[in-house]
Amino acid sequence: MSRVSYNEWVDSFADGVYRFALKNTKDSEQAKDLVQDAFAKLWIKKGQIDPNKAKAYLYQIVSNALIDRARKARLNETLKVHLASKDATVYTESVDLKKTLEDAVAKLPEIQRHVVLLRDYEGYSYEEIGAITSLTEQQVKVYIFRARQKLRSMLVNPELIV
Amino acid sequence: MTYQNIPIEVWFIELFDGTLSEEARHEFLAFCLINNIEVPDALTTLMPSEDFLHPKDFLNFPSHESILNDPKQDLLLAYNEGLLNAADAHWVEQQIEANKAWKSLHAEFSATYLVPKSYEFLDKKLLYKQQPAPWWLSASIAAAAVFLGLMLFLFPFKTNDSGISRPTSKVNGKTKKIYQDQPAQPDVSLPTKTSEGTVDLKVPSPIKGIVVSSSRDCTLHPDAYTEDELATTGNNTQTSIDSVVRPMDELTQMAASKNHEKTLRSIIKERIIKRIFDREDNALVLERESKWFNQSFGFKYKRQADRSFSQVKLGPFVFEWNKKNKNSNFLSMLPSNQ
Numbered sequence: 452m453s454r455v456s457y458n459e460w461v462d463s464f465a466d467g468v469y470r471f472a473l474k475n476t477k478d479s480e481q482a483k484d485l486v487q488d489a490f491a492k493l494w495i496k497k498g499q500i501d502p503n504k505a506k507a508y509l510y511q512i513v514s515n516a517l518i519d520r521a522r523k524a525r526l527n528e529t530l531k532v533h534l535a536s537k538d539a540t541v542y543t544e545s546v547d548l549k550k551t552l553e554d555a556v557a558k559l560p561e562i563q564r565h566v567v568l569l570r571d572y573e574g575y576s577y578e579e580i581g582a583i584t585s586l587t588e589q590q591v592k593v594y595i596f597r598a599r600q601k602l603r604s605m606l607v608n609p610e611l612i613v
Numbered sequence: 614m615t616y617q618n619i620p621i622e623v624w625f626i627e628l629f630d631g632t633l634s635e636e637a638r639h640e641f642l643a644f645c646l647i648n649n650i651e652v653p654d655a656l657t658t659l660m661p662s663e664d665f666l667h668p669k670d671f672l673n674f675p676s677h678e679s680i681l682n683d684p685k686q687d688l689l690l691a692y693n694e695g696l697l698n699a700a701d702a703h704w705v706e707q708q709i710e711a712n713k714a715w716k717s718l719h720a721e722f723s724a725t726y727l728v729p730k731s732y733e734f735l736d737k738k739l740l741y742k743q744q745p746a747p748w749w750l751s752a753s754i755a756a757a758a759v760f761l762g763l764m765l766f767l768f769p770f771k772t773n774d775s776g777i778s779r780p781t782s783k784v785n786g787k788t789k790k791i792y793q794d795q796p797a798q799p800d801v802s803l804p805t806k807t808s809e810g811t812v813d814l815k816v817p818s819p820i821k822g823i824v825v826s827s828s829r830d831c832t833l834h835p836d837a838y839t840e841d842e843l844a845t846t847g848n849n850t851q852t853s854i855d856s857v858v859r860p861m862d863e864l865t866q867m868a869a870s871k872n873h874e875k876t877l878r879s880i881i882k883e884r885i886i887k888r889i890f891d892r893e894d895n896a897l898v899l900e901r902e903s904k905w906f907n908q909s910f911g912f913k914y915k916r917q918a919d920r921s922f923s924q925v926k927l928g929p930f931v932f933e934w935n936k937k938n939k940n941s942n943f944l945s946m947l948p949s950n951q
Contacts, residue, residue, distance in 0.1 A: 454742045454744070457742055458741050458742060461737055461740045461741055462737065465734040465737050465740060466731060466732060466733050466734050468734075469732055469733075469734035470730070470731070470732040473732055483734070483736060486734055486740075487736075487739060487740065490740045494742065548724065549728070552724070552725065552727065553727075555725075556727065567727070568727070571726055571727035571728075571729065572727060572729045592694075592696075595694070596687070596690050598725075599690055599693075599722055599725050600686065600690075602725035603721045603722055603724075603725050606721065606724055606725065607721060
Protein backbone atom coordinates (compact mmCIF):
# COMPACT_ATOMS: atom_id res chain seq x y z
CA MET A 452 0.00 0.00 0.00
CA SER A 453 1.49 3.27 -1.04
CA ARG A 454 1.10 6.61 0.61
CA VAL A 455 -1.06 7.76 -2.26
CA SER A 456 -3.38 4.78 -1.88
CA TYR A 457 -3.63 5.39 1.81
CA ASN A 458 -4.59 9.03 1.27
CA GLU A 459 -7.20 7.95 -1.25
CA TRP A 460 -8.66 5.62 1.35
CA VAL A 461 -8.79 8.47 3.78
CA ASP A 462 -10.88 10.37 1.26
CA SER A 463 -13.08 7.39 0.50
CA PHE A 464 -13.60 5.75 3.86
CA ALA A 465 -13.07 8.34 6.57
CA ASP A 466 -16.60 9.71 6.35
CA GLY A 467 -18.21 6.29 6.58
CA VAL A 468 -16.03 5.14 9.43
CA TYR A 469 -16.67 8.39 11.22
CA ARG A 470 -20.43 7.97 10.80
CA PHE A 471 -20.22 4.43 12.13
CA ALA A 472 -18.23 5.58 15.13
CA LEU A 473 -20.44 8.59 15.72
CA LYS A 474 -23.64 6.56 15.62
CA ASN A 475 -22.24 4.23 18.22
CA THR A 476 -20.59 6.70 20.54
CA LYS A 477 -22.91 9.69 20.16
CA ASP A 478 -19.84 11.78 20.79
CA SER A 479 -18.04 13.48 17.93
CA GLU A 480 -14.73 13.78 19.75
CA GLN A 481 -14.68 10.12 20.67
CA ALA A 482 -15.68 9.26 17.13
CA LYS A 483 -12.82 11.33 15.74
CA ASP A 484 -10.40 9.60 18.06
CA LEU A 485 -11.64 6.24 16.91
CA VAL A 486 -11.26 7.18 13.26
CA GLN A 487 -7.76 8.46 13.80
CA ASP A 488 -6.79 5.35 15.72
CA ALA A 489 -8.22 3.15 13.01
CA PHE A 490 -6.32 4.89 10.25
CA ALA A 491 -3.16 4.96 12.32
CA LYS A 492 -3.38 1.19 12.74
CA LEU A 493 -4.14 0.78 9.08
CA TRP A 494 -1.00 2.72 8.23
CA ILE A 495 1.09 0.67 10.63
CA LYS A 496 -0.16 -2.59 9.13
CA LYS A 497 -0.24 -1.33 5.60
CA GLY A 498 2.10 -4.04 4.45
CA GLN A 499 0.02 -6.87 5.90
CA ILE A 500 -3.45 -5.89 4.79
CA ASP A 501 -5.10 -6.86 1.57
CA PRO A 502 -5.98 -3.56 -0.11
CA ASN A 503 -9.40 -4.94 -0.98
CA LYS A 504 -10.12 -5.46 2.70
CA ALA A 505 -8.84 -2.16 3.96
CA LYS A 506 -12.29 -0.73 4.45
CA ALA A 507 -13.50 -3.79 6.35
CA TYR A 508 -10.33 -3.63 8.43
CA LEU A 509 -11.10 -0.05 9.42
CA TYR A 510 -14.60 -0.98 10.51
CA GLN A 511 -13.24 -3.97 12.36
CA ILE A 512 -10.86 -1.81 14.35
CA VAL A 513 -13.57 0.65 15.24
CA SER A 514 -16.01 -2.13 16.10
CA ASN A 515 -13.53 -3.79 18.43
CA ALA A 516 -12.68 -0.48 20.03
CA LEU A 517 -16.35 0.22 20.59
CA ILE A 518 -16.88 -3.14 22.23
CA ASP A 519 -13.91 -2.50 24.50
CA ARG A 520 -15.28 0.86 25.46
CA ALA A 521 -18.70 -0.63 26.09
CA ARG A 522 -17.20 -3.13 28.48
CA LYS A 523 -15.47 -0.40 30.38
CA ALA A 524 -18.57 1.73 30.39
CA ARG A 525 -20.70 -0.93 31.99
CA LEU A 526 -19.45 0.19 35.35
CA ASN A 527 -21.36 3.38 34.84
CA GLU A 528 -24.47 1.66 33.63
CA THR A 529 -26.40 2.43 36.78
CA LEU A 530 -25.76 6.11 36.35
CA LYS A 531 -26.84 5.98 32.72
CA VAL A 532 -30.09 4.30 33.63
CA HIS A 533 -30.69 6.95 36.21
CA LEU A 534 -30.10 9.70 33.68
CA ALA A 535 -32.22 7.98 31.07
CA SER A 536 -35.14 7.81 33.44
CA LYS A 537 -35.08 11.58 33.66
CA ASP A 538 -35.52 11.81 29.91
CA ALA A 539 -38.42 9.39 29.81
CA THR A 540 -40.91 12.06 28.99
CA VAL A 541 -38.83 13.18 26.05
CA TYR A 542 -39.03 9.76 24.49
CA THR A 543 -42.71 9.26 25.08
CA GLU A 544 -43.57 12.66 23.73
CA SER A 545 -41.42 12.36 20.67
CA VAL A 546 -43.32 12.10 17.47
CA ASP A 547 -40.30 12.10 15.26
CA LEU A 548 -39.98 8.57 13.98
CA LYS A 549 -36.45 9.09 12.82
CA LYS A 550 -35.34 10.39 16.17
CA THR A 551 -37.16 7.57 17.90
CA LEU A 552 -35.50 5.06 15.64
CA GLU A 553 -32.06 6.47 16.38
CA ASP A 554 -32.78 6.32 20.07
CA ALA A 555 -33.95 2.77 19.68
CA VAL A 556 -30.81 1.84 17.80
CA ALA A 557 -28.77 3.32 20.59
CA LYS A 558 -30.60 1.02 22.99
CA LEU A 559 -29.71 -2.12 21.10
CA PRO A 560 -27.03 -4.40 22.45
CA GLU A 561 -23.59 -3.50 21.19
CA ILE A 562 -23.18 -6.27 18.66
CA GLN A 563 -26.70 -5.93 17.31
CA ARG A 564 -26.21 -2.22 16.83
CA HIS A 565 -22.97 -2.83 14.99
CA VAL A 566 -24.45 -5.29 12.53
CA VAL A 567 -27.49 -3.11 11.88
CA LEU A 568 -25.40 -0.01 11.26
CA LEU A 569 -23.05 -1.89 8.99
CA ARG A 570 -25.98 -3.36 7.15
CA ASP A 571 -28.07 -0.23 6.76
CA TYR A 572 -25.44 2.46 6.46
CA GLU A 573 -22.70 0.67 4.63
CA GLY A 574 -24.75 -1.93 2.79
CA TYR A 575 -22.44 -4.74 3.74
CA SER A 576 -23.50 -8.30 3.07
CA TYR A 577 -23.84 -10.76 5.92
CA GLU A 578 -20.57 -12.31 4.96
CA GLU A 579 -18.75 -8.98 5.03
CA ILE A 580 -20.31 -8.04 8.32
CA GLY A 581 -19.25 -11.41 9.65
CA ALA A 582 -15.69 -10.70 8.60
CA ILE A 583 -15.75 -7.33 10.32
CA THR A 584 -17.37 -8.47 13.54
CA SER A 585 -15.74 -11.90 13.69
CA LEU A 586 -19.10 -13.64 13.48
CA THR A 587 -20.40 -16.33 11.17
CA GLU A 588 -22.82 -15.44 8.48
CA GLN A 589 -25.58 -17.23 10.35
CA GLN A 590 -24.81 -15.33 13.52
CA VAL A 591 -24.96 -12.05 11.67
CA LYS A 592 -28.30 -12.97 10.22
CA VAL A 593 -29.74 -13.89 13.59
CA TYR A 594 -28.37 -10.78 15.21
CA ILE A 595 -29.89 -8.61 12.53
CA PHE A 596 -33.21 -10.37 12.89
CA ARG A 597 -33.16 -9.95 16.62
CA ALA A 598 -32.26 -6.31 16.25
CA ARG A 599 -35.11 -5.70 13.83
CA GLN A 600 -37.57 -7.33 16.16
CA LYS A 601 -36.36 -5.22 19.05
CA LEU A 602 -36.45 -2.06 16.99
CA ARG A 603 -39.98 -2.84 15.88
CA SER A 604 -41.02 -3.40 19.47
CA MET A 605 -39.50 -0.12 20.54
CA LEU A 606 -41.07 1.80 17.69
CA VAL A 607 -44.48 0.37 18.50
CA ASN A 608 -43.96 0.96 22.21
CA PRO A 609 -41.62 3.95 22.62
CA GLU A 610 -41.66 3.57 26.37
CA LEU A 611 -39.48 0.51 25.89
CA ILE A 612 -36.68 2.79 24.76
CA VAL A 613 -36.29 4.22 28.23
CA MET B 614 -29.09 -16.90 0.05
CA THR B 615 -32.28 -18.82 0.51
CA TYR B 616 -34.19 -18.31 3.66
CA GLN B 617 -35.15 -21.50 5.44
CA ASN B 618 -37.27 -21.62 8.50
CA ILE B 619 -37.99 -25.12 9.64
CA PRO B 620 -40.49 -25.07 12.47
CA ILE B 621 -39.43 -26.78 15.64
CA GLU B 622 -42.15 -29.36 15.18
CA VAL B 623 -40.41 -30.55 12.03
CA TRP B 624 -37.19 -30.88 13.97
CA PHE B 625 -38.91 -32.96 16.60
CA ILE B 626 -40.44 -35.21 13.96
CA GLU B 627 -37.08 -35.72 12.33
CA LEU B 628 -35.52 -36.36 15.71
CA PHE B 629 -38.22 -38.91 16.51
CA ASP B 630 -37.85 -40.54 13.12
CA GLY B 631 -34.09 -40.60 13.48
CA THR B 632 -33.57 -38.90 10.13
CA LEU B 633 -31.26 -36.22 11.52
CA SER B 634 -27.58 -36.61 10.97
CA GLU B 635 -25.47 -37.20 14.05
CA GLU B 636 -24.14 -33.65 13.94
CA ALA B 637 -27.58 -32.09 13.42
CA ARG B 638 -29.04 -34.26 16.17
CA HIS B 639 -26.37 -33.17 18.63
CA GLU B 640 -26.84 -29.53 17.71
CA PHE B 641 -30.59 -29.71 18.05
CA LEU B 642 -30.50 -31.51 21.38
CA ALA B 643 -27.93 -29.09 22.69
CA PHE B 644 -30.08 -26.23 21.53
CA CYS B 645 -33.10 -27.64 23.34
CA LEU B 646 -31.14 -28.15 26.55
CA ILE B 647 -29.51 -24.78 26.54
CA ASN B 648 -32.73 -22.94 25.72
CA ASN B 649 -34.94 -25.06 28.01
CA ILE B 650 -37.23 -26.02 25.16
CA GLU B 651 -40.32 -27.84 26.25
CA VAL B 652 -40.13 -31.25 24.67
CA PRO B 653 -43.24 -33.19 23.75
CA ASP B 654 -43.96 -36.01 26.16
CA ALA B 655 -43.31 -38.60 23.53
CA LEU B 656 -39.78 -37.31 23.11
CA THR B 657 -38.72 -36.87 26.70
CA THR B 658 -37.01 -40.24 26.64
CA LEU B 659 -34.88 -38.99 23.76
CA MET B 660 -33.61 -35.99 25.63
CA PRO B 661 -30.23 -36.50 27.19
CA SER B 662 -29.08 -35.13 30.51
CA GLU B 663 -26.99 -31.99 30.76
CA ASP B 664 -23.88 -34.15 30.85
CA PHE B 665 -24.54 -34.50 27.17
CA LEU B 666 -23.42 -30.94 26.61
CA HIS B 667 -19.88 -30.10 25.75
CA PRO B 668 -18.39 -26.78 26.66
CA LYS B 669 -18.23 -25.90 23.01
CA ASP B 670 -22.01 -26.28 22.80
CA PHE B 671 -22.33 -23.21 24.95
CA LEU B 672 -19.95 -21.34 22.74
CA ASN B 673 -21.71 -22.35 19.57
CA PHE B 674 -24.22 -19.87 18.49
CA PRO B 675 -27.76 -21.28 18.56
CA SER B 676 -28.14 -21.39 14.82
CA HIS B 677 -31.52 -23.01 15.15
CA GLU B 678 -32.89 -20.09 17.04
CA SER B 679 -35.16 -19.07 14.20
CA ILE B 680 -37.23 -22.20 14.70
CA LEU B 681 -38.66 -20.55 17.78
CA ASN B 682 -39.62 -17.41 15.95
CA ASP B 683 -42.99 -16.57 14.65
CA PRO B 684 -42.81 -17.79 11.03
CA LYS B 685 -44.68 -14.70 9.89
CA GLN B 686 -42.10 -12.38 11.38
CA ASP B 687 -39.25 -14.45 10.07
CA LEU B 688 -40.65 -14.46 6.61
CA LEU B 689 -41.26 -10.74 6.59
CA LEU B 690 -37.77 -10.02 7.89
CA ALA B 691 -36.30 -12.33 5.32
CA TYR B 692 -38.38 -10.64 2.66
CA ASN B 693 -37.17 -7.20 3.69
CA GLU B 694 -33.60 -8.42 3.79
CA GLY B 695 -33.93 -9.87 0.33
CA LEU B 696 -33.21 -13.39 1.47
CA LEU B 697 -36.20 -15.08 -0.12
CA ASN B 698 -36.19 -16.61 -3.54
CA ALA B 699 -38.55 -15.24 -6.13
CA ALA B 700 -41.39 -17.67 -5.44
CA ASP B 701 -41.29 -17.16 -1.66
CA ALA B 702 -41.01 -13.41 -2.07
CA HIS B 703 -44.04 -13.39 -4.33
CA TRP B 704 -45.99 -15.44 -1.81
CA VAL B 705 -45.07 -13.00 0.98
CA GLU B 706 -46.10 -10.05 -1.18
CA GLN B 707 -49.46 -11.68 -1.73
CA GLN B 708 -49.89 -12.11 2.01
CA ILE B 709 -48.99 -8.47 2.61
CA GLU B 710 -51.58 -7.38 0.08
CA ALA B 711 -54.29 -9.68 1.31
CA ASN B 712 -53.77 -9.75 5.03
CA LYS B 713 -53.99 -6.72 7.27
CA ALA B 714 -51.87 -8.26 10.00
CA TRP B 715 -49.11 -9.01 7.51
CA LYS B 716 -49.33 -5.53 6.08
CA SER B 717 -49.12 -3.90 9.47
CA LEU B 718 -46.22 -6.05 10.51
CA HIS B 719 -44.44 -5.39 7.24
CA ALA B 720 -44.81 -1.64 7.71
CA GLU B 721 -43.45 -1.87 11.23
CA PHE B 722 -40.40 -3.82 10.16
CA SER B 723 -39.81 -1.54 7.21
CA ALA B 724 -39.67 1.38 9.61
CA THR B 725 -36.72 -0.16 11.42
CA TYR B 726 -34.37 0.47 8.51
CA LEU B 727 -32.04 3.34 9.01
CA VAL B 728 -31.73 5.90 6.26
CA PRO B 729 -28.08 6.56 5.56
CA LYS B 730 -27.12 10.11 6.33
CA SER B 731 -23.76 11.40 5.28
CA TYR B 732 -21.37 12.68 7.86
CA GLU B 733 -18.19 14.39 6.85
CA PHE B 734 -15.02 13.80 8.76
CA LEU B 735 -13.54 17.27 8.77
CA ASP B 736 -10.12 16.41 10.11
CA LYS B 737 -8.91 14.41 7.18
CA LYS B 738 -5.78 16.45 6.97
CA LEU B 739 -4.75 14.86 10.23
CA LEU B 740 -4.97 11.46 8.61
CA TYR B 741 -3.09 12.20 5.43
CA LYS B 742 0.44 10.99 5.17
CA GLN B 743 2.79 13.57 3.77
CA GLN B 744 5.66 12.91 1.46
CA PRO B 745 8.63 12.08 3.67
CA ALA B 746 11.74 14.20 3.36
CA PRO B 747 14.12 12.85 0.74
CA TRP B 748 16.94 10.77 2.10
CA TRP B 749 19.59 13.11 0.80
CA LEU B 750 18.12 15.98 2.80
CA SER B 751 18.24 14.02 6.02
CA ALA B 752 21.74 12.87 5.19
CA SER B 753 22.83 16.43 4.47
CA ILE B 754 21.48 17.67 7.78
CA ALA B 755 23.20 14.86 9.63
CA ALA B 756 26.48 15.53 7.84
CA ALA B 757 26.26 19.23 8.61
CA ALA B 758 25.66 18.49 12.26
CA VAL B 759 28.62 16.16 12.40
CA PHE B 760 30.79 18.71 10.63
CA LEU B 761 29.75 21.44 13.00
CA GLY B 762 30.43 19.26 16.00
CA LEU B 763 33.82 18.36 14.63
CA MET B 764 34.70 21.98 14.04
CA LEU B 765 33.71 22.90 17.54
CA PHE B 766 35.80 20.08 18.88
CA LEU B 767 38.88 20.98 16.87
CA PHE B 768 38.58 24.72 17.25
CA PRO B 769 37.08 25.48 20.62
CA PHE B 770 36.39 29.02 21.65
CA LYS B 771 39.26 30.61 23.43
CA THR B 772 40.61 34.03 24.21
CA ASN B 773 44.07 35.37 23.56
CA ASP B 774 44.85 36.49 27.00
CA SER B 775 43.60 36.22 30.50
CA GLY B 776 40.82 38.62 31.16
CA ILE B 777 40.64 39.86 27.57
CA SER B 778 37.82 38.96 25.30
CA ARG B 779 37.91 38.78 21.53
CA PRO B 780 35.11 40.72 19.98
CA THR B 781 33.13 38.81 17.46
CA SER B 782 31.12 41.64 16.14
CA LYS B 783 32.40 44.63 14.40
CA VAL B 784 32.72 47.40 16.85
CA ASN B 785 32.14 50.75 15.37
CA GLY B 786 34.22 53.69 16.18
CA LYS B 787 31.77 55.12 18.53
CA THR B 788 31.69 52.00 20.59
CA LYS B 789 35.42 51.72 20.53
CA LYS B 790 35.67 55.18 21.82
CA ILE B 791 33.36 54.40 24.63
CA TYR B 792 35.30 51.32 25.60
CA GLN B 793 38.74 52.72 25.58
CA ASP B 794 40.98 51.48 28.28
CA GLN B 795 40.50 53.51 31.33
CA PRO B 796 42.84 53.96 34.19
CA ALA B 797 41.81 51.79 37.03
CA GLN B 798 40.37 53.35 40.06
CA PRO B 799 42.21 52.63 43.20
CA ASP B 800 40.38 50.23 45.40
CA VAL B 801 40.92 51.98 48.61
CA SER B 802 38.18 50.53 50.69
CA LEU B 803 38.74 46.92 49.90
CA PRO B 804 42.11 46.25 48.35
CA THR B 805 42.46 43.07 46.38
CA LYS B 806 45.11 41.04 48.01
CA THR B 807 47.56 39.46 45.66
CA SER B 808 51.18 38.55 45.94
CA GLU B 809 52.06 42.09 45.06
CA GLY B 810 49.50 43.53 47.36
CA THR B 811 46.84 45.90 46.17
CA VAL B 812 46.17 45.76 42.47
CA ASP B 813 45.05 48.61 40.34
CA LEU B 814 42.34 47.37 38.11
CA LYS B 815 41.36 48.63 34.71
CA VAL B 816 37.69 49.15 34.38
CA PRO B 817 35.30 50.51 31.78
CA SER B 818 34.50 54.13 31.84
CA PRO B 819 33.31 54.52 35.37
CA ILE B 820 29.94 55.81 36.18
CA LYS B 821 30.13 58.57 38.63
CA GLY B 822 30.29 57.20 42.06
CA ILE B 823 30.67 53.63 40.90
CA VAL B 824 33.78 51.70 40.24
CA VAL B 825 33.39 48.26 38.95
CA SER B 826 36.50 46.42 39.75
CA SER B 827 38.01 43.38 38.13
CA SER B 828 35.92 40.61 36.82
CA ARG B 829 36.96 38.43 39.68
CA ASP B 830 36.41 40.87 42.41
CA CYS B 831 33.43 42.80 41.25
CA THR B 832 33.79 44.76 44.36
CA LEU B 833 31.93 47.89 44.90
CA HIS B 834 33.61 51.12 45.69
CA PRO B 835 31.29 53.60 47.24
CA ASP B 836 34.07 56.02 47.86
CA ALA B 837 33.37 58.17 44.87
CA TYR B 838 29.93 59.12 46.05
CA THR B 839 29.63 62.61 47.06
CA GLU B 840 28.39 63.35 50.48
CA ASP B 841 25.32 64.98 49.00
CA GLU B 842 24.47 61.93 47.04
CA LEU B 843 24.85 59.69 50.02
CA ALA B 844 22.87 62.01 52.14
CA THR B 845 20.08 62.20 49.56
CA THR B 846 19.92 58.47 49.25
CA GLY B 847 20.15 57.96 52.93
CA ASN B 848 17.11 60.13 53.54
CA ASN B 849 15.10 57.84 51.38
CA THR B 850 15.69 54.71 53.34
CA GLN B 851 12.02 53.97 53.71
CA THR B 852 11.69 53.31 50.02
CA SER B 853 11.57 49.67 49.18
CA ILE B 854 14.06 48.40 46.71
CA ASP B 855 11.27 46.89 44.73
CA SER B 856 9.79 50.26 44.26
CA VAL B 857 12.62 51.41 42.04
CA VAL B 858 11.13 52.39 38.74
CA ARG B 859 12.37 49.86 36.24
CA PRO B 860 11.25 46.60 34.83
CA MET B 861 11.01 44.07 37.61
CA ASP B 862 12.96 41.48 35.81
CA GLU B 863 14.96 38.66 37.21
CA LEU B 864 18.07 40.72 37.45
CA THR B 865 16.41 43.30 39.57
CA GLN B 866 14.99 40.64 41.79
CA MET B 867 18.37 39.06 42.12
CA ALA B 868 19.82 42.38 43.03
CA ALA B 869 17.20 43.04 45.62
CA SER B 870 18.46 42.33 49.03
CA LYS B 871 16.64 39.62 50.91
CA ASN B 872 16.89 41.77 53.92
CA HIS B 873 15.31 45.08 53.20
CA GLU B 874 17.15 46.75 55.96
CA LYS B 875 18.70 49.83 54.53
CA THR B 876 22.35 49.65 55.06
CA LEU B 877 24.89 51.75 53.33
CA ARG B 878 25.62 48.82 51.12
CA SER B 879 22.04 48.37 50.06
CA ILE B 880 21.71 52.04 49.34
CA ILE B 881 24.75 51.97 47.14
CA LYS B 882 23.54 48.84 45.52
CA GLU B 883 20.25 50.43 44.72
CA ARG B 884 21.96 53.41 43.28
CA ILE B 885 24.14 51.27 41.13
CA ILE B 886 21.24 49.35 39.77
CA LYS B 887 19.49 52.53 38.95
CA ARG B 888 22.45 54.08 37.28
CA ILE B 889 23.35 51.07 35.28
CA PHE B 890 19.87 50.58 34.06
CA ASP B 891 19.39 54.21 33.36
CA ARG B 892 22.61 54.77 31.57
CA GLU B 893 23.05 51.52 29.86
CA ASP B 894 19.69 50.95 28.31
CA ASN B 895 21.10 48.76 25.59
CA ALA B 896 23.73 47.21 27.71
CA LEU B 897 23.80 43.64 28.64
CA VAL B 898 23.85 43.60 32.39
CA LEU B 899 24.88 40.65 34.38
CA GLU B 900 25.23 40.36 38.03
CA ARG B 901 25.96 37.77 40.55
CA GLU B 902 26.45 37.42 44.22
CA SER B 903 30.07 37.45 45.05
CA LYS B 904 31.32 35.63 48.11
CA TRP B 905 34.84 36.77 47.66
CA PHE B 906 36.62 39.24 49.79
CA ASN B 907 34.52 41.32 52.03
CA GLN B 908 31.80 42.14 49.61
CA SER B 909 28.74 40.01 49.44
CA PHE B 910 27.54 41.30 46.11
CA GLY B 911 28.96 42.61 42.94
CA PHE B 912 27.94 44.02 39.65
CA LYS B 913 29.14 43.30 36.20
CA TYR B 914 27.95 44.90 33.10
CA LYS B 915 28.92 45.08 29.52
CA ARG B 916 27.74 46.63 26.36
CA GLN B 917 25.91 44.61 23.82
CA ALA B 918 28.35 45.44 21.06
CA ASP B 919 31.31 44.10 22.95
CA ARG B 920 30.49 40.45 23.00
CA SER B 921 33.36 38.09 22.86
CA PHE B 922 33.90 34.56 21.75
CA SER B 923 33.61 33.25 25.23
CA GLN B 924 29.97 33.99 25.52
CA VAL B 925 26.98 31.77 25.71
CA LYS B 926 23.56 33.22 25.36
CA LEU B 927 20.88 31.54 27.40
CA GLY B 928 17.56 33.26 27.20
CA PRO B 929 17.93 36.83 28.30
CA PHE B 930 21.38 36.20 29.77
CA VAL B 931 24.71 36.08 28.14
CA PHE B 932 27.25 34.16 30.14
CA GLU B 933 30.86 34.49 29.42
CA TRP B 934 34.01 33.18 30.89
CA ASN B 935 37.72 33.19 30.51
CA LYS B 936 39.08 29.73 30.03
CA LYS B 937 42.66 30.64 30.61
CA ASN B 938 42.02 32.05 33.98
CA LYS B 939 40.88 29.03 35.88
CA ASN B 940 40.38 30.99 39.00
CA SER B 941 38.01 33.39 37.36
CA ASN B 942 34.35 33.21 37.94
CA PHE B 943 32.28 31.43 35.45
CA LEU B 944 30.25 34.51 34.94
CA SER B 945 33.05 36.95 35.14
CA MET B 946 32.96 39.97 32.92
CA LEU B 947 35.94 40.18 30.71
CA PRO B 948 36.11 43.79 29.59
CA SER B 949 36.85 44.88 33.08
CA ASN B 950 40.52 45.37 32.40
CA GLN B 951 40.13 47.10 29.10
